Amino acid sequence: MVDDWIDGWNRVGHQTQFYGTALRNIGYVFAHYRIELLRIIAQMGLGAGALVMIGGTVAIVAFLTVTTGALVAVQGYTDFSEIGVEALTGFASAFFNVRLIAPATTAIALAATIGAGATAQLGAMRINDEIDALEVMGIRSVAFLASTRVIAGLVVVIPLYCVGVLASFWAARLGTTVFYGQSTGVYDHYFRTFLNPTDLIWSFVQSIAMAVAIMLIHTYYGFTASGGPAGVGEAVGRAVRSSLIISAFVVMMISLAVYGQSGNFNLAG
Amino acid sequence: MGQGRLVLASNAIGKPVRAVGGFYGMALDTFVQMFKPPFAWREFIVQAWFVARVSIVPTLMLTVPYTVLLTFTFNILLTEFGAADFSGTGAALGTVRQIGPIVTVLVVAGAGATAMCADLGARTIREELDALRVMGINPIQALVVPRVLAATVVSLALSATVILVGLAGAYVFCVYIQHVSPGAFAGGLTLIIGGLDVTIALVKAALFGLSAGLIACYKGISVGGGPAGVGNAVNETVVFTFMALFAINVVATAVAVKVTL
Numbered sequence: 001m002v003d004d005w006i007d008g009w010n011r012v013g014h015q016t017q018f019y020g021t022a023l024r025n026i027g028y029v030f031a032h033y034r035i036e037l038l039r040i041i042a043q044m045g046l047g048a049g050a051l052v053m054i055g056g057t058v059a060i061v062a063f064l065t066v067t068t069g070a071l072v073a074v075q076g077y078t079d080f081s082e083i084g085v086e087a088l089t090g091f092a093s094a095f096f097n098v099r100l101i102a103p104a105t106t107a108i109a110l111a112a113t114i115g116a117g118a119t120a121q122l123g124a125m126r127i128n129d130e131i132d133a134l135e136v137m138g139i140r141s142v143a144f145l146a147s148t149r150v151i152a153g154l155v156v157v158i159p160l161y162c163v164g165v166l167a168s169f170w171a172a173r174l175g176t177t178v179f180y181g182q183s184t185g186v187y188d189h190y191f192r193t194f195l196n197p198t199d200l201i202w203s204f205v206q207s208i209a210m211a212v213a214i215m216l217i218h219t220y221y222g223f224t225a226s227g228g229p230a231g232v233g234e235a236v237g238r239a240v241r242s243s244l245i246i247s248a249f250v251v252m253m254i255s256l257a258v259y260g261q262s263g264n265f266n267l268a269g
Numbered sequence: 270m271g272q273g274r275l276v277l278a279s280n281a282i283g284k285p286v287r288a289v290g291g292f293y294g295m296a297l298d299t300f301v302q303m304f305k306p307p308f309a310w311r312e313f314i315v316q317a318w319f320v321a322r323v324s325i326v327p328t329l330m331l332t333v334p335y336t337v338l339l340t341f342t343f344n345i346l347l348t349e350f351g352a353a354d355f356s357g358t359g360a361a362l363g364t365v366r367q368i369g370p371i372v373t374v375l376v377v378a379g380a381g382a383t384a385m386c387a388d389l390g391a392r393t394i395r396e397e398l399d400a401l402r403v404m405g406i407n408p409i410q411a412l413v414v415p416r417v418l419a420a421t422v423v424s425l426a427l428s429a430t431v432i433l434v435g436l437a438g439a440y441v442f443c444v445y446i447q448h449v450s451p452g453a454f455a456g457g458l459t460l461i462i463g464g465l466d467v468t469i470a471l472v473k474a475a476l477f478g479l480s481a482g483l484i485a486c487y488k489g490i491s492v493g494g495g496p497a498g499v500g501n502a503v504n505e506t507v508v509f510t511f512m513a514l515f516a517i518n519v520v521a522t523a524v525a526v527k528v529t530l
Contacts, residue, residue, distance in 0.1 A: 060508055067515040071522060075366065078526045082461070099342050104335075108375065112507040120500025229394045232500040233387025237323075240379045240507055245330040252334040259345065 018142070018223065019216050022150055025143035029151060033144055040152040044114045045159075061109040061160045062167045068101045069093070069168035073175025077182070089182065090191035093172035097165070098199045099255065103206040106164045107247035110157060110211055111240055115218035118149050119239040122222025123232035131223070146219040153215035154208060161207040165200070206254045210247045217243040292487045295409065299417055299483065302410040309415045316419035320381045321426070327380045328427055329434060331372050336435040337442050339363040344447055356449045357457030360439035365462050368435050370473045370518055373428040377420065377477055378510035382485035385416055386506040389489025390499040398490060408490065417482035424478030428471055469525040476517055481510045 029037055045057060076092035122145055125131050134141045173191070177184045221239035225231050343359040389412065392398060398408045436458070443449040488506045492498050 060512065063512055064515050067519045070519050071367070074519065074523050074526060079362070079461075095346070096342070100338060104338075108511065111379075112504075112511050116504040116507050117501075120504045123500050228391070229499040230387060230391030233390050233503045234384070236500055236503040236507075237380065237383030237387055240383055241323075241327045244375055244379050245327060248331050248334040248338075252338045255338055256341065259341070 014224075015220055018146070018220050021142045022146040022216060022219065025140065025147040026151060028140065028143045029147045033148055036144060037148045037151060040148050041155050044117075044149075044152050044156045057109075057113045057156070058160065058163055060113050061106065061164050064109045065102060065105050065164040065167040066171040068105045069097060069171030070175045072096060072101065072168070072172040073180065076172075077176055077180050086180075086182065087186050088190055089172070089176045089180075090187040090189070091194045093169060093176075094191050094195040097168045097172060098195070098203050099259075100251075102161070102165045102168050103203050103210065103251050104248070105168070106157070106161050106207050107210045107214065107251065108244065109164070110153070110160070111214050111218070111243045111247065114153060114156065115214045115243055116236050116240055118215065119218045119222035119225075119236045120232060122146075122219060123225035123235045126223065126225045127228060127232055142223075146216075146223060149219050150212060150215045153211045157207055157211035161204060165203075202254070202258050206251055209254060210250050213246050213250055214243045217246060288491075291491060292483070295413070295487050295490070296483050298409045299413050299486075302407065302414050303418070305410065309411055312411065313415035313419055316385075316416050317423055320385065320419055320423045323384045324376050324380045324423065324427055325430075328372065328376045328430055331375060332368070332431050332434045333438045335368050335372060336360070336364060336438040339368060340439045340442055341447075344443065344449075353447070353449055354453035355457050355460070356439075356443045356447070357454035358460045358462075359457075360436060360443065360454070361458045361460075361462040364432055364435035364439060365466050365470050366522075369428050369432045369470045370477070370521075372431045372435075373424055373474045374477050374511070374514040374518065376427060376431075377424045377481045378507060378514055381420055381423065381478075382481045382506050382510050383503050385420070385482070386485040386489040386503050387499060389416070389486060390492040390502050393490055393492045394499060413486045413490070416486055417479065420482030420485070421475050421478040424474045424481070425471055428474030432467070432470065465528070466525075469521075469528070473518065473521045473525075476521065477514050480513050480517065484510045484513060 072093050073089065076089045076096075077086055080086045080088050080092070122131075125145070131141050131145070134144060169191075173184075173187060176182050177187050218239045221235045221242075225235040227234070340356065340360050340363070343363060344353060344356050347353050347356055347359060392412075398412075401408045401411060440451075440454060443454055444451045485506050488502045488509070492502045494501075
């Protein structure tokens with residue numbers, strides 16, 4: 001029992017040390033591993049294995065945000081029409097999509113696609129002793145494998161987040177105006193009135209912070225995988241679990257810090 | 270040369286089509302075997318406990334931040350209207366209709382399905398499934414049916430937990446941090462949300478568990494290619510279950526809206 005506690009405590013230390021090393025080596029990557037960095041950015045944008053068949057990471061992010069955007073239309077329109085203000089669905093899209101749904105969905109999609117992919121790759125390399133081989137050849141394994149992926153995650157999340165936000169706006173608008181038959185003028189008026197550019201920038205910052213956290217967690221679990229093929233699978237599962245939790249906390253903390261008591265929101269315009 | 274390219278092209282098209290066909294084949298097999306005795310009770314209980322054990326902590330850890338985020342954002346809006354007393358209504362609406370199903374999706378796909386796929390994938394790699402077939406035991410009946418049912422039952426239970434924890438978290442956040450009166454919070458809870466909405470949320474959760482279990486088992490028993498294969502299978506499980514479950518959520522919400530009107 002006590003040993004379990006000590007093990008857990010030590011694991012937290014190892015994990016923190018790994019994150020420190022990975023972040024510290026980012027400069028080294030730009031100096032020495034530029035080609036590997038470009039290769040990983042290209043690979044992450046498209047995804048690996050069978051995921052390429054369905055259009056890669058971009059298509060998955062777009063699909064997930066389209067469904068959540070459609071949810072805003074379905075739920076928002078019906079709830080607002082109960083009290084006779086269905087004209088405000090455009091406002092719901094501008095408010096909830098930006099503040100809650102787009103960052104949360106992008107985090108989920110990132111963890112599932114490039115995050116889990118990185119854990120699977122690194123775990124397989126660890127099991128096949130390829131990481132030890134890298135060390136023997138005098139290559140800094142954490143910089144070469146983990147720091148490059150953190151930078152790549154940071155680069156890839158920028159277009160992915162743009163795709164995600166646009167897809168959720170588009171799906172909410174399409175659902176409200178085409179399927180529920182609201183006039184596009186009414187929808188656009190309330191959408192434009194309440195779309196706050198500052199909120200958009202903060203939600204962008206949230207996504208970038210989450211991308212870094214997600215890539216750090218996933219590379220750590222891949223890097224420390226053990227126990228044969230089953231161990232790689234378990235590491236992927238554990239990594240997805242912890243990165244979902246951490247990204248939820250990151251979204252919550254940044255939201256509370258940014259919007260705080262005032263809320264940065266004014267219904268009167 | 271030309272023929273080689275043709276084979277390559279037909280492989281590129283054939284592979285995903287075969288995978289979809291294989292998935293439906295396994296799903297049908299599972300439904301047929303579900304009603305054929307003997308039912309693997311022991312495996313069912315072990316699996317249900319296993320899925321519940323890996324899911325319960327992520328459930329609690331995910332529900333709290335999402336509920337706080339939702340009630341916080343909703344209360345900004347309500348305070349602006351001068352209707353902060355209705356924060357209970359907002360919390361019930363968000364928790365029962367959206368946070369409940371979505372967090373259940375995340376946990377079932379991210380925690381339950383990945384663990385299940387990793388476990389089955391490792392067994393496939395070690396050729397344990399072939400060994401079962403040699404002994405005349407149908408792996409679908411012995412391994413897949415109890416797992417799929419366990420995922421369904423556990424996600425039903427999880428969804429109830431998510432709703433309870435979510436409402437409790439929203440209560441603490443609204444009453445102690447945002448200073449809403451406790452009576453108004455409790456009074457507002459049932460203003461829009463009733464028994465029918467809770468039933469719909471539970472039905473959704475059961476559907477999520479069923480499809481996540483089927484996808485995880487299919488990916489697990491069709492693993493190939495060593496350690497990288499198992500890792501990739503788990504990765505694909507996460508992606509496919511998220512996509513399937515988000516799509517089911519939209520459709521189920523639209524149907525539920527029609528039912529409640």
